[in-house]
Amino acid sequence: MKKRGSLLVLFMSLVLLLSGCSSITVLDPKGPAARTLSDTILFSIAMMAGVLLVVYVLYVVFLVKYRGSKTKDDYMPPHEEGNKWLEAIWITIPIIIVAVLSVVTVQSTGAVEKVAAGYEDQKPLVIYASSSNWKWHFSYPEEGIETVNYLNIPVNRPIELRLYSFGPITSLWIPQLAGQKYAMSDMVNTLNLVADEQGSYLGRNSNFSGQGTAHMEFETLAMSPKEYGKWVDEVKTTASKLDETEFKTLLSTSYVGRKTFSSTHLSFSPAPGDHSDHMKHTDMENGNKEHQENKAEHPVPANPEETKFDAIPNVNPNEPLPQSPAEDSTEDIDHTSHKGK
Amino acid sequence: MKWDEFFVTGEPMIYGAMASIVLVTIAIIVGLTYFKKWGYLWREWLTTVDHKRIGVMYIISALIMLFRGGVDAMLMRAQTAVPENKLLDAQHYNEIFTTHGLIMILFMAMPFIIGIMNVVVPLQIGARDVAFPRLNAISFWLFFTGAMLLNLSFVIGGSPDAGWSAYFPLASLEFSPTVGNNYYSLALQISGIGTLLTGINFIVTILKMRAPGMKLMRMPMFTWSSLITSVIIAFAFPVLTVALALMMFDRIFGSQFFTMSNGGMDMLWANLFWVWGHPEVYIVILPAFGIYSEIIATFSKKNLYGYTSMVVSMVVISLLSFLVWAHHFYTMGQGAMVNGFFSITTMAISVPTGVKIFNWLFTMRKGKITFTTPMLYSLAFIPIFTIGGVTGVMLAMASADYQYHNTMFLVAHFHYVLIPGTVFAVIAGFHYWFPKVFGFKLNERLGKHAFWWIAISFNVTFFPLFFLGLQGMTRRMYTYSAETGFGPLNLISFAGALGLAFGFIILVYNIYYSIRYSPRETDGDPWDARTLEWATSSPIPAYNFAVTPNVKGRDALWSAKHDNQPIFDGKIEPIHLPSNSGKPVILGGVFFVFGFALVFSWWIPAIISGIAILIVLASMSFDRDHGITVSVEEIMETEKKLRGETL
Amino acid sequence: MKIDATKPLEYGSEENSNKIFGFWIFLGAEIALFSTLFTVYFVLVNRYATGPNGTELFELSGVLWETFLLLSSSFTIGLAVHSMRLGLKKPMMIFFGLTLLMGLGFLGIEITEFFTYVHEGATISTSAFTSSLFVLLGTHGAHVSFGILWGASILLQVKRQGFTLATANKSFIFSLYWHFLDVVWIFIFSFVYLKGLM
Missing domain, CATH: 2.60.40.420 (Cupredoxins -  blue copper proteins)
Incomplete structure (x- = not known):
């Protein structure tokens, strides 16, 4: 169902990456400040790709497995209040991710606000x-x-x-x-x-x-x-x-x-x-x-x-x-x- | 002032707009007169205080505004489709992206959400109406007045042109000398008062008008989201009220709040605007989450997973929403410490949002998923919105934001949040609750066609913008040169926009088609749903429920159907209903004159209409309206008719 | 309409108690509004450019009279509500009327004060400081003015209809509003005038 849309997006992004825009300005730094930012961006993309992957895998699996046309007519879905352990997992892991990203953010923000490392002794x-x-x-x-x-x-x-x-x-x-x-x-x-x-x-x-x-x-x-x-x-x-x-x-x-x-x-x-x-x-x-x-x-x-x-x-x-x-x-x-x- | 300054002139598009406004107005007047519908319109709609009808009027207005904002969007994408395009000039482009933002957020998304809240919330809690029905009508007419005032600016005087965020000093009289930003301050102010009153009304309704047994933790998730949104409205909108008032004083009365001389401070505006502006995002997104919770549970045939954590996460989001405003201007130079704080609070919002995503996924697990149109929109929401969410985390990182800020990357991000988040939700809610209000479903086949066009075209339109942003294309640029290399991706984006427009055309056609051909229902519960609003008949009688429901658990209707727990175990008693009133619509009209006069600094009409506002308010205070009482016989008769039984 | 005799008349029906609850939420929104205005004032208070600053502008005597009038009116509106609960129509109307008169007196002094400021060369366009001062005081003053008109219409209704569910409810809500304006004034008095004069 929705895979059609997602496939299209994937396809499009590949096309975009491979064709016209071989040099993405922001990711083509020519100085230490821009390089710090480019590294930060790439790091966050990698982390976020992981998050997307988890969501997408669960999404596709549940959609394929529990579609009404595949279940028996008399199947009655169970009543579920929730699960403490599962909920603890998807609270804890995002908190860890956010913590890691926070550290990266604070460090890189501090770094680009100052004179770049290695250039401090020169008079700007x-x-x-x-x-x-x-x-x-x-x-x-x-x-x-x-x-x-x-x-x-x-x-x-x-x-x-x-x-x-x-x-x-x-x-x-x-x-x-x-x-x-x-x-x-x-x-x-x-x-x-x-x-x-x-x-x-x-x-x-x-x-x-x-x-x-x-x-x-x-x-x-x-x-x-x-x-x-x-x-x-x-x-x-x-x-x-x-x-x-x-x-x-x-x-x-x-x-x-x-x-x-x-x-x-x-x-x-x-x-x-x-x-x-x-x-x-x-x-x-x-x-x-x-x-x-x-x-x-x-x-x-x-x-x-x-x-x-x-x-x-x-x-x-x-x-x-x-x-x-x-x-x-x-x-x-x-x-x-x-x-x- | 000369006439050619009063009317906007010199552009064929403007003349076209003027001509169409005049033609449509004439057509409406002639049509109403010909079919003798003036009385009907006045009695049944303009003067109504019934929450369902007010909701319907909100939704119709929102659909019209969606069209207006959509045309703006098409023009923007068309202008930037190719380099050095000459379709629009800079001034025109600036006005269009400003009104696009304002209309889509304030006059499309929010009224659509409030419209659905109006229709659904009293039904979900088993109430007869909202707490203050007449105040509700005032809210609607103030919103409508603001919307009309802003739209009028397109042909009279000129639209606001400083962006929807209207940063000073750009929006000051010095750099924006047309009356456009006067319209901005007054149209938003008037409709903002209406929104604030709605917020108060719904807080009282939800906290005090619930049916017996409907404890807070038994409320349907959409009602919960409406409650939290109303609380955000009550605390965020006063900030907008102040900001707009200061803007009006600066522009019309010569004060010095945000000016460049005499101590004025431009940064103050940005702070005030976003202290309201960021909670505003959650005002339109939380009810959307509520809508998805209802729809996903219904079409998975399962109760909502993690109910408590859903509620808690919304409360956490609403609190955090007031602590993140500075992430809209990391680049203002407040230093690494402040930016670090706001980065962390902003990223923290992703945790409760993630909780919600996983809860929706696990609601579907072990379910029995049926792919109806509302469910398709909800299913498309999860993967697309997650892209919006993760790019939001990326933008929240202050350092990285120095490279994303003001670029198309940001534009792509917030469209990835707001379109699957809010727009898909209101369309899904529209399809879902349509049979409740009108007694027949929208056509499923056409609905699914529209869905695929909208969902796929949305990605074609906005995905390229992420790359354009990283290539250095900034937002709000009316043109760019061919050497920049921005051309091809913009062209793809324009193609996507055409697809989106086509999808919406199918959607509108579907409304027409279904009104004519869709089979009428007598059941009241066409989706085999779970919550109380489906327990009454469709269309809904004026009094909502013949007998006040008695709620014994969550998903009241579902347990009634499956565990044999009757909801209506009381006797029919006479019902008291408020009577209609023409004063809210008159108040709206007077406010319109007042706002319009202030826009042009016409003092005498402004003072006269200001006094008229007080007179209308006073006359409302002196009203001794005791409402109408529906007798038991009348109720029995209505109930029979709605069940399709012949008398 | 069911009347609950165990409660005071202003809370006597579900509609009435909803209205009072709704008004409390409205006052919450008003607190947000005035907090924003105070924030704006504190941000801009030192930005008086070439114009006068607070120390040069403020004079304590008028402000003390304003404070005295508004505090007393808050007391009399309390007495009015008390009389209403005792069912004493005439004393209630007298206290209510006194409240409005003192409100008028407050407004009169405030307007005179504004004229003095303008006369001394401090208009709304003089500096960011004067802009924020006029808008903060003006918003409070506008609330008082609106309150006087609103209160007068309630007084008229009480006179005509006596104590009913509706009039008792309105009078009580008006008293909440009036107390609120008094609280805002105390903040203005302390943080605008006293702090400005220090």
Whole structure:
């Protein structure tokens, strides 16, 4: 009876697995965080497949064995109240399964919230990722540059994305590098990720934020530290500065394509509730007591220049620092070379 | 406001909808006038306080809403069937998935469940009606008002477009300037009050109106599930009431709860919404479990296995349902500790749910299974719902959810829970109790055809979405490029949706066919069932039972049939019934005007209709209605007629 | 309708006792509603942006009068129910009427207070704090207003019909409602005003 449906499903899933989708993005991780999640997912699928198997075997056996057409006409099913032992079994075993999964969940959640194991001693590269309708702004405070709708990162270096939004809640998601997290107008969220393989990875906003949500995709290009340094220097020499008026225009334009600037918007429009010391403090638009208290605890530095980071990424002490900036403009860097792998 | 802002314009589909609304309205009015049915409609239906008729009206409304929500779903699947499709634009697509969610959950699933509760619960406990019949009519008309208000938004003013969860700041006036989300707050508020009153009504009915001998632990499982659902309603809906009120204040009166300035907090909305929203899932799923328990026991010819653990597991689920809301936004950045807590509470729900699955399986063991249409839906439920359940456990793992959240994987999961869980259940219940209400069965052959179409197409539609999610396709995307590779699976899904639609067409045709051709029954117990509702005749007389039943154990009718324990050992006495009232439907109408005026911030009509609401309520308070009394002779006559005996 | 003479009139029939039981459940839902509003208030209480905070806004004298009136009215409605059980129509009506009058007095002070707030520049749109304050107080105030209208209609019915199953039942249910509003006010008084003034 119902087997027809189940067979069809099995058949379909096989077809799906074997044909078109040989690479399932989420299960094709290119960084430690995404790898932890991929392993967690595969582990839970295996556990759940076991549960499904038990239910399906009992289901098929009972359906085949006790169908009315097979039993005698005068067969009278017995009255059964239940069975303590059986019920104890199907309470205990699920509790054990849930306990195992809980441990896995707590561990893996803790792991992906922190800097990935093996990368703790490196200073993370801080990038502010903010969304506005309907685009992504990436500000690199250390380098003093900003991009729109594309993100370049060095491989094998922990990246600390600080997420917030100039409008509706969005969610930044680069499935091959890490899980997603919300960007909101009221607070800054931190997303830790590392790319351990060079390549181009699709990132997007996964949380519905209005008409342009479907178009809020961006390319994440993981490049060697050397190439990355070169790119940063190019941007600093060739791209124009981002001033407040231009930023306001940018915010109110729905679709802008890629943009590159040699300064960030953080100086005149800082992240909400931000009290990291290297930032300049201006009055919060969304004033609340907590923010004001934070400001009291972390007063504006007398000379903001003092606390500024140098622009040199602290990647690998053995690797030579990036040399003189290249002559090419930023636009000429080949973003497509890594595509289609 | 200009007229072209008032009516939604510029889309052929909208004009089509307007034209069909006008045509259908004219057709109904002309038809009623031509067949002289206005009086009948008013006397027998619109003013009724009879729980069975109110139940039928709930179910009819739910079926209409199923059609509306289904059309939304078809449009969504059609739009995403191929990459870069131009069938709908972004705004339109956003409105459609928003109303699809709202209508299916609040105006289809819940009223369908409440409709079945209305028809069945008083019968199962041997009561004459619900505790407060007139309040019950008010509940229905408030629900109906809310449903109509939301549907009206499609052609007047524009539908809500921020998703059914209406996250702020997206749903604020700044980012959603149309009146769509005003409709959202008012339509849900009005129908929500109705639902809250239903919850209170059924708690009192079940706790205080049971027939002699119907102890709590003798109640049929569907009644148990209705009781627990009503308790969840009573405690969850006030939270929605507050959330919607704050939303309305933000949008219409300029308050600052969820805004981006002056201290507003967008995350507060998400919390309030899901504190109601997750229990809401159990409000629609627990009665479904109850329906399956009745049907599986009946068609296995066995009593329900593990009755006590079934009850306990529902109580545990209802308690846990209030402790899991944050799993809807693990990605909001509340840290690993909080996420860990909510992961564990969420996964814990799988334990009592698993208990229920095994109890159903063991009810069938050693049984004598017959494959009727309601049983087929119940049997399909077990394997399909288990997929929904195990993927739910996977989603409950906070870390993994960082990869599933907002994707088609999630969409596949909750459709795998809600369609086999709730939709199959209400269809199964519809087929199962149809002969009780109308006195004839739905055609089995057509019913089984519809079942196979629906069950198989459901899997074809939603199984591919699991893979689309893992490939990175997010929900609520009106379009995608061909390079993403999402195309083929979406096309398969669309094909499945067509199959589902065809299945539902057969189902509706079956209703028509059976009304015309199905043989009428005189027995009252066509399925050889076990519980009290089958002990009275079908269709059911207004007073339900001529003699108040005397219950001596679980499965009262079954023991009456097999152990020779008579249920009706009393004498026929005159029966007191409440009389009909037109005031509930008038109250609904006034609420409609009030809601509509507030949507557009028309203050004077809003104030006038607000005062009118108070006047109607006051006039109800002054009513001195003593009901009607049915005499012994009348009862005897009705009983004879129902048994098919000629007078 | 069977009247059970062993019980007070308001519980005198099955329908009556169902109504009282149903109303208790309704009050349970009301507790959920006010708990949510209090939660919202506590979450937003420090988010007063550029507007005033509680310490700057609240003045104790009016609030004390409000508390005095509402607590006394809770007492008089208790006396009204007591008189009803003794079958004393006139005292019952007097106490009931006093209750409603004190409710009106409470409302009057509350409305004046709202005007003062607005005058001081704290409107519903000033900040998240003022929004939550106005909605919490306003919801309670709306309950009181509705209660006054409802109570007046019950009083009229008692006057016309005397003590019947229906009127006794309604009066008793109204007293439950009124006590409930009093309890909510005590929470508002302690956790909004006193805490805000500290």
